[in-house]
Every structure is written in C-alpha cells, then in structure tokens.
Amino acid sequence: MTDIYRASPELALLIAAGLIVVVDALLPLLGREAWSRRRVIAAGLALLGVVASFALSGILIADKERGTAFDAMIALDDFTLFFNFLFAGIAGMIVLGSIDFLQRNRFQAEYLALVLTAAAGMMLMAASQDLIMIFVALETQALAFYVLIGFLKDSRSSEAALKYLLLGAVSTALTLYGMAYLFGISGETSLEGIAQFVSRADSDSRSALVLAAAFLGAGLAFKMAVVPFQMWVPDVYEGAPTPVTAYLSVASKAAGFAVVMRIFLVALGEGLITSDWANMFAAVAAVSMTLGNVMALVQTDIKRMLGYSSIAQAGTFLIGLAAVAAKDPQLELGSASVVFFLGTYAFTNLGAFIAIIAISSKIHSDKIADYAGVYKRSPYLALGLAACLISLTGIPPTAGFIAKVYVFNAAVSADMVWLATIGVINSVISVYYYLRVVMNMFTQDPESDVSFQPSMYLGAAMTIAVVGLLAVGVYPNPLISASEHAARVFA
Amino acid sequence: MPDFATIIIFFPLIGAVLVATLPKEQEQQAKYVAAVTAAVVFAIAAFMFVLYDRDDSGYQYIDSIVWLDSAFSDFKLHYAVGVDGLSLPLVVLNAFLTLVAVLISFKVEMRPKEYFAWLLVLETSLMGVFCALDFVLFFLFWEVELIPMYFLISIWGSGNRVYSAWKYVLYTFFGSAFMIVGILTLGFTAGTFDIRELGNIDAIHGAIIPAWMIFTLIIIAFLIKLPVVPFHTWLPDAHTDAPTAVSVILAGVLLKMGGYGVLRLAFNIMPDVAYDARDYLAALAAVSIIYGALMTLIQKDLKRLIAYSSVSHMGYVLLGAASVGVVGFTGAATQLITHGLITGMLFVIVGMVYDRAHTRNIGELSGLAHRMPFITVMMLVAGLASLGLPALAGFVAEITIFLGSFESQKVATVVAITGVAFAAGYILWTIQRVFWGPPDPKWAELTDADAWWERGPLLALTVAIVSIGVYPAWVVDLLRDGVTPIAGRFAG
Secondary structure: OHHHHHOHHHHHHHHHHHHHHHHHHHHHHHOHHHHHOHHHHHHHHHHHHHHHHHHHHHHHHHOOOOEEEOOOOEEEOHHHHHHHHHHHHHHHHHHHHHHHHHOOOOOHHHHHHHHHHHHHHHHHHHHEOEHHHHHHHHHHHHHHHHHHHOOOOOHHHHHHHHHHHHHHHHHHHHHHHHHHHHHHHHOOOEHHHHHHHHHHOOHHHHHHHHHHHHHHHHHHHHHHOOOOOOOHHHHHHHHOOHHHHHHHHHHHHHHHHHHHHHHHHHHOOOOOOHHHHHHHHHHHHHHHHHHHHHHHHOOOEHHHHHHHHHHHHHHHHHHHHHHHHHOOOOOOHHHHHHHHHHHHHHHHHHHHHHHHHHHHHHHOOOEHHHHOOHHHHOHHHHHHHHHHHHHHHOOOOOHHHHHHHHHHHHHHHOOOHHHHHHHHHHHHHHHHHHHHHHHHHHHOOOOOOOOOOOOHHHHHHHHHHHHHHHHHHHOOHHHHHHHHHHHHOOO | OOOHHHHHHHHHHHHHHHHHOOOHHHHHHHHHHHHHHHHHHHHHHHHHHHHOOOOOOOOEEEEEEEEEEOOOOOOEEEEEEEEOOOHHHHHHHHHHHHHHHHHHOOOOOOOHHHHHHHHHHHHHHHHHHHHEOEHHHHHHHHHHOHHHHHHHHHHHOOOOHHHHHHHHHHHHHHHHHHHHHHHHHHHHHHOOOEHHHHOOOOOOOOOOOOHHHHHHHHHHHHHHHOOOOOOOOHHHHHHHHOOHHHHHHHHHHHHHHHHHHHHHHHHHHOHHHHHHHHHHHHHHHHHHHHHHHHHHHOOOEHHHHHHHHHHHHHHHHHHHHHOOOHHHHHHHHHHHHHHHHHHHHHHHHHHHHHHHHOOOEOOOOOOHHHOOHHHHHHHHHHHHHHOOOOOOHHHHHHHHHHHHHHHHOHHHHHHHHHHHHHHHHHHHHHHHHHOOOOOOHHHOOOOOOOOHHHHHHHHHHHHHHHHHHHOOHHHHHHHHHHHHHHHHOOOO
C-alpha cells in the first residue's frame, strides 16, 4: 500500500487516462446529448486527473512522506515532488491548450489519454533510481510522443513523427548501450549501487566509465534537445500539432534533464570522472547556445524559431549542470539553478506556445511576418506573447531574468566565468529574434483590422503562464526555495 | 510603512496601471491621470529633497528586505533602496523632467493610454536605478528601462523609428550583458551585492578574474549609456527618431544613468582600478568632447545637433570623474543635473518648433524670432546655459569640472576647454540661423507657444537653470556631500 501511496501522483494520471478512453467508448450508450459533449467530458476528466495528481503530491508533502517504492525502483523525495508538480501543471496547461484544436479531430479521448500517459512517464523518469526503471519510464513517455506528434496524419505531421521515431530509436540504443556499460563494470542497476562502485573505482575502470557517461549523455541529449542531437528539433516542432510541440519543448526537455541529473549526480556524482562529464556538459552548453541562437536568427516560421531557441535555452540550463561538478560536488547551486530554470522555462515557453496557438489559428499562418500588427487585432494576446518572449530573452521583471542571473551566478561560483560570458553574449543575440516578433506585433500595421479574442481555455492557460512568470520575476523566493530543496537530494 | 524611496519608485507604476486600465471611451483622460501622477511624484521628490537630513550625508529613506535568498551560497539579493546626496538630486531631476515630458505630450493623440503608461513605467525604472542599493536590483531596473524605451521610440517615433529603437536596445543590452557577468563575479568575490558594503571593501582580492577585468565588464555599460565615443552612435539615431518627450527624458535622465553608474559603482567599488584607469578615461573624455563638438557643428537637423552636443557635454562628466578628486566628482555630478535641465529644455524647444514648422532642417528655418518671441527667448536662455555662460547652470558645472581636473589631467583639461569655444560656436550659430535672420514668408503662419502646458514647463526649466546658476549651493552642496565618500576612497 505504501508503494502505491508514494506513486499515487503518477497513478492518478494513468487512471485518468484509462478512464477517459473507457468513458469515451461508453458515451454512445448514454444517448446523443452525451455524445455531442464528448470533447468537454474527456477534457474535464483529464483536468480532473491533473488536479488529483496535484492534490496527491500536496498530500504527500503535508504528510512528510518520503522514501522509496517498488523495491527502491522509484524514489519519493523533494526532487520527485518538484517534477510531479511541474509535469502535472504542464499537462494541465497542454489539455487547456488542446481543447480548441481537438474540435476538428475525432480521436479526442485518445489524444488526451496519451497526454496524461506521457506526463506519468515523465514523472517516473524524474523519480526512477534504477537503470531498468529509467528505461521503462523513458519508453512510456517516448511511445506516447510518437503517436502525439503524428496525430494530424497529414504529410508534415507524419514526417515529423517518423523523424522523431527514427532518431528516438537511435538515442534509445545509445542510452541502453551506456546503461549496459555501467551495469557491466559495476554489476549493479540501482543508481546508489553504481555510485558506491564509482566512488571506489580505480583508474582501471576509468575509460569504461567515461565511455558509459558519453553514451548516456549522447542518448539523453536527444531528449534534452542539445547539440549534437538537436537535428530533429526544428522539423518536428514545425510538423507536430502546436500543443504537442509545446509539450515536447517544455516537458520532454525537463524530463531529459531530470534523468540526466539523477544519473550523473547520483551514480557518477563522486569519483574520478566528475570533471570529465562536467567539461563535456560545458562544451555542449557553449555549442548548443551558440548554434541554437544563430540558427534562430534566420528563421521565418515562429515554431521553427522557438525550436532553435529551445536548443539555445537547453544549452543555458546545461551551464548549471556543468557548474555542479566543475568545482566540487558539494556545490549544489548548479543543480538548483537547473531545476529553477526548468520550472520558469516551463511557464514561459508554454505561455508563448499557447499565445501562438491562439494567434495562428486566427491568422492562419505561423510566419513571423504575418504576426504584423497583431496588437491592433488582439491586444491581450499580443501583450501575453510579448511578456513570454521578454522573459525568454531574460529581461526583468520576469522569471527568465531571475533564472538567467541564477544560472550565471552558479557558473561564476564554479570559476566558469568564460561559460557565463558565452551565455550572456548569447542573450544579446537572442534579443534580436525574440524582440523581432514583438516589434512585428506592436509597430507594424495589420493586413486586416478584424479583431479577435482567444477562446476561454487558451485565454485561461495563457493568463496562468503570464501571471506565473511575472510573479516569479517579482518574488522569486518560493520557487528558489523549492528548487533548492529539490537539489538538496543530491547533496 | 514603506519609506519615501520605495514610494517614489512605485507610485508612477500605480499611475501607469491606472492609465492603462482606463476604459477605451475615456482614453483622452489618460493625459490628465498621467499629469496628476507625475505631479504627485514631483511633490514627493520635493519633499524628499526638503526633508533630507543634510547633517547626515549617508543614505536616507532606506527600505531593505531580503528579496531572493539562496540557501546554498552567499547569493542573497535584497530589495534595498535609499538615496544619498548624489542620487537625491537625480531623483528630483527625474521627477521634474517626467512631469515636463508628460505636459508637453498633451497633444499626443495616437494610442494615448499606452503612451502615457509607458512614460510612467519609464519613470519607475529610472527611479529604481537611482535609488537601488543592491547591485543586482540596480541591474534589474537598468534592464527594465529598455522595454518602455523600446516601445516609445518604435511606436511613437518618427523617421527611421524601428531601426533606431533596435539600435538603442541592442547597444544597451550588449553593455548590460557584460555588466551582469561583472556584477556576479564581484558579488561572488565580495560575498555581497549590497552597494553600501561594496563601497567599503578595500580592494577586490582573490577574484576568479583580475580586478581590472571586472571593472571593464562593468564600466562598458556605463560608457555606452553616457555615451562616450566610440560607443555613441546609437544616441543621434535614438534622439532624432524618438518623440519629443522621450528625447527630453533620454537626454535629461537616461544618459545620467551612465554618469551615475561610473561614480557610484565603478569608481566607488573599485577605486584602485579606477585610479589606474584614470588617464585612459580622461583621454576618452577629451576625444568625446572634441569629436562631439565637431560633429555638432556640421549637423543640419536640430535634434541631431543637440544629440551630438550631448555627446560633447557628457564627455565633461567623464573628465570630472577621471580627475579622481572631490572637486572633479562634484563637477561631474553637477553636470549630470545641469545638462539634464539644459538639454531637456533644448529638446522641448526643438519639439515645439518641429510641431509648428514640421521640419527640423536648419537650412529651411529662418527668422523664427518674429513669429515666436517667447520660444526664442527660451531658446536663448537654454542656449546660453548650454555654452556655459556665467550665472546660468551650465557654467557652474563646467568650471567645477575644470578646476578639479586641471591639477591631475592637464592635457585633457586643456583640450576639453577648447570644446567650450566650439560650444559657443555651434549654439550661437544655430540660434543665428534659425531664429534671427530675415523672416521667411513660408513661416508667416507659425504661432508662439501659447498653451499653459507649453509655457509652464519652459518657465519652470528657466527658473531651475537660473537658480542653480545664481545660487548653486542649494544643489551643489548636496552633491558634494554625496561624492565626498567616493572621493575619500581615492585618498589613501
């Protein structure tokens, strides 16, 4: 029973996913009226699942329940709880953001069930502390995403799904290879067991460990969408349904980082190769930021632009990860900054994507040039999108500003001024492409003067995101403290 | 109960929210709400100025709470605000010029709600910059200022407004990107971001990068803002294309952020490095003064002309700072105030001429004195103050700077003094061409400044300029008290 209690936030989502499909199948029996409202019923059930998951996480906190479950396969600690909230919140926003788009699709229930399944998978990714469980969670989440990306079944969506599937398979293979290496040399699958082996390891096993770290890093780089495994990002972001793109860009990335932090900070955290992987992440961070930003500069499609920008943002998170190990393993500032950044980035990028869903569905275009004069047609959406883009740039008083200051501070504390400098130069580059959208919306004249409003669901989701990013920007302490509690798990 | 500093930072923001939430039908009321807000802010600033305890030269009206608390390191940020003798006059200047800017904008009819809301947000961010006592909080307000400026120039500007807004944002952001690395390195080394404590640390030892590198990272942003040649090219564009009121704030207050930063942060925190850098800074100042003056002479557009004269005049600020002494610092701080008043007034006048004649081209204008005697008199006051005529404000600042800098920076001072001759040249020549000369029948229809919201601000500016010129002590004493501790850092 304790096991189930400790995993209840994940299970709530899975049960809701199952319920949605079953209820949807039974609805025709309840008559025409019920059938005509199936979209609202399915979405309502999905939101109910999200709220239940939230509530259960809250109860677990109030109960001070901590520990492991299912034979130490998953851990219930502050880190898990932080991500439970994060993924449940993201899933709720994605459900709100998808209701309009589902109007024209008959597989509404399946879509929503997959969104919840993916969220449960990602929660498990953050909670797992055993290689086998990590792999199962990874695949749960990946399978849901394969279907979601191809959901539109048009040529671009299908191409995107195929690309994601093929590259995902390669990355899975790399991850497995790295896991096999770790298991091979240590004889353990649990991260704690591996950690004990690594802390005792002598230089004979060094090369094997470096190889394992490299393979794991490479396989998970696909999930985090950082160089050199970022090639899929722009095409998949462009082709996938926009809510799924939003989901991929915040949740899948965050889950990738959560797993990386579990594996590298717990299993490989202390021992002879710490500085090796720190340098690896520092290099990947520098290249990802620069490549992502430079490529984003030349994009004309807003979804592709956000795709490249998400590569650059992921590079910025990696600064924090590189800072963890660069100096000494006691320095949790780096991991706290990654967790904090993931939380703020989730709000910000989701808000941006939801505004884009609302705007693009009315102007029927994803081209940045077509965003001209949106302010005159829908001031509310234009202001919301502008707030999110300003936060992504890192201009105060937004969450993005605090996140950047916090992560650069971690880099400076770890003697990595060079990496912080590359980071800030990249911020300057990013001003151009983020504010270009703002400029188009506010200073150009629209082609048509017809004003429009976001739907209730999209408006609500965007408002939550914008209020959140401003609140964290003005009073960051609660989220800082939550991130630091989460990071303390690795102390 | 929050103290005055907090109130004066956030009161304009409340006004901005009120303006922005006015119903659409009443958007013409926006200007009145904004004017009342700006007037109240000015009243608060005046109160602060009067109630400031002149016997205690330290920071006053302080509010300080922990704003971001990291359990893992010394990374603790405070919301800490307060004013001292250096920042208080700048706060008053900001309140005064924002009120002027709001009044002379009364005829803005395009999207008035947003326009006045952004002006007030701008006022909040500038108040924050001058009042912040935490370096990261200072940086926060420094960056916030970008957003209103960007919108104000790119939406309500003229000419190549979008390009100019871009250039402004990118230059500023470029500087501030380096500044944040400098701030974090400094804070990490010193273990605090509190400006009061940073101003007491003897020297930055054991930093992960050399102290001169931290100093450079930080001061670049200030030199861009000031602006100093060769970082000045954003200024003429931004000035030319910004709406009149924004030009007033830009020249009157925004550039002062740079000078304030040089004194309060770069010099106060790292005096040893600043002392080593003083000759380079003096050379930069001399180049800015002469280059700005020469460029001013060849301008054909009135706004560009004043913009380049600002480059020249702000060079004096850097020269005063480079003298590393209390007299030079006092002069530099005084120049911040007097240049803000004088150039603000010049931009107000140019804006009025442009509104009537719809051109700023000096070649096309002639004999305006016949049509607008009041504006001409005002132009004479501002122009003569700008060229440094005794008994007007500009003279006070410049003579103090030269007195301070002659001892330690002889060559740069001699070069800079020739800049005064150029200033007399371009100011008088401009007045001669635009206002005197034969009346051109083309301009026979032009009217003088008649509305109360046009005459009032100009007369108020005149009073300020004359009163500082005749009895400088009421401002200069305060500024001297403010810079004395900074100069004291160089004594040892």
